[in-house]
Amino acid sequence: MQLYNKLSAEERAALIDAAGEDRLTISFYQYHQIGNPELFRNHLFINWDPMGVLGRIYVAKEGINAQLSVPAKKFHLLKNHLDSISFLKDVRLNIAVEQDNKSFLKLKIKVRHKIVADGLDDDSFDVTDKGVHLKAKEFNEIIENKDTILIDMRNHYESEIGHFKNAQTPDVDTFRDSLPIITESIKGHEEDKNIVMYCTGGIRCEKASAYFKHKGFKRVFQLEGGIINYARQVESENLDNKFLGKNFVFDHRKSEKISDEIISNCHQCGEPCDTHVNCANEACHLLFIQCDSCKEKMDNCCSIDCQEINALPYEEQKALRRGKSVSNKIFKKGRSEVLKYKK
Numbered sequence: 001m002q003l004y005n006k007l008s009a010e011e012r013a014a015l016i017d018a019a020g021e022d023r024l025t026i027s028f029y030q031y032h033q034i035g036n037p038e039l040f041r042n043h044l045f046i047n048w049d050p051m052g053v054l055g056r057i058y059v060a061k062e063g064i065n066a067q068l069s070v071p072a073k074k075f076h077l078l079k080n081h082l083d084s085i086s087f088l089k090d091v092r093l094n095i096a097v098e099q100d101n102k103s104f105l106k107l108k109i110k111v112r113h114k115i116v117a118d119g120l121d122d123d124s125f126d127v128t129d130k131g132v133h134l135k136a137k138e139f140n141e142i143i144e145n146k147d148t149i150l151i152d153m154r155n156h157y158e159s160e161i162g163h164f165k166n167a168q169t170p171d172v173d174t175f176r177d178s179l180p181i182i183t184e185s186i187k188g189h190e191e192d193k194n195i196v197m198y199c200t201g202g203i204r205c206e207k208a209s210a211y212f213k214h215k216g217f218k219r220v221f222q223l224e225g226g227i228i229n230y231a232r233q234v235e236s237e238n239l240d241n242k243f244l245g246k247n248f249v250f251d252h253r254k255s256e257k258i259s260d261e262i263i264s265n266c267h268q269c270g271e272p273c274d275t276h277v278n279c280a281n282e283a284c285h286l287l288f289i290q291c292d293s294c295k296e297k298m299d300n301c302c303s304i305d306c307q308e309i310n311a312l313p314y315e316e317q318k319a320l321r322r323g324k325s326v327s328n329k330i331f332k333k334g335r336s337e338v339l340k341y342k343k
Helices: 009-019 037-051 072-083 136-142 175-186 203-214 226-237 292-297 304-310 314-321
Strands: 023-031 054-060 063-071 107-111 132-134 148-152 162-164 194-198 220-223 243-248 255-257 276-278 287-289
Touching: 023 072, 023 203, 037 054, 037 063, 037 072, 037 107, 063 072, 132 136, 136 194, 136 220, 136 226, 148 162, 148 175, 175 203, 194 203, 194 226, 203 220, 220 226, 226 243, 304 314
Parallel strands: 054 107, 132 220, 148 194, 194 220
Antiparallel strands: 023 063, 054 063, 162 243, 243 255, 276 287
């Protein structure tokens, strides 16, 4: 049996269209000591592939982090399978606020060193010794307390399009970058402040809350289920929505609207905009914010140079890329100097 994706994104998209069935976009995570991540990874693939599950799933010795799409009519099969795994029984499933049948087009289950890269090498750090989980109502109440420090545990390109009012939004590219910066910003408040954190679905806050407890902070809290779960509770319980703008998500949708405010701007012209795109030049692929006007003017590219390359025949573009190493630097999120109005 082939334990890997066998169809291209284009082939899978065509099958989804032909099926004409609704799909659900779901995310979940769980920290747990997994003895053999490779074996567990293969077990998931064998069970999920026949269900039509697609997505990006990371497995490590410290647990699992999953963002996936499943046919709505097979949701119960997925839930039953998760419940059959002891540490995933009744795990919280965050169902996306805005659905898209093509949020994922391949099933990728990868074994990683950690499910959230943190840059830490500390055997005494227990990731399961987490902070207090807060539901939306409790979260709304505590962030209005004068003794609360509210921290966004996401990256700069995520918080740029949406964040909670009065939150600290560290200007970082990665989670590992954020830990020392936040530690320094809250130093001296180990005893007297509520350290309240939030992220997309909760996984980064879970690790961060345990880390800050490990560092001696006594009053550590996190938003249960992250922004995704918060949005659902606000709607179902008719609560005040304290979130401004969009929630960045890591699939083809790139974001989902949580409130009507637009708090960011087009990186090319400066007009209000909160739509992320990737530069159409595959050798660049830069993630940035682009309005419809600039998208038309620039052919979905981040610069004139990329526009000119993207206009070349495909084989010529491939020839230009040949032999050049692919570096993470080309994927910097909104950091390019060609973007006049970047944050």
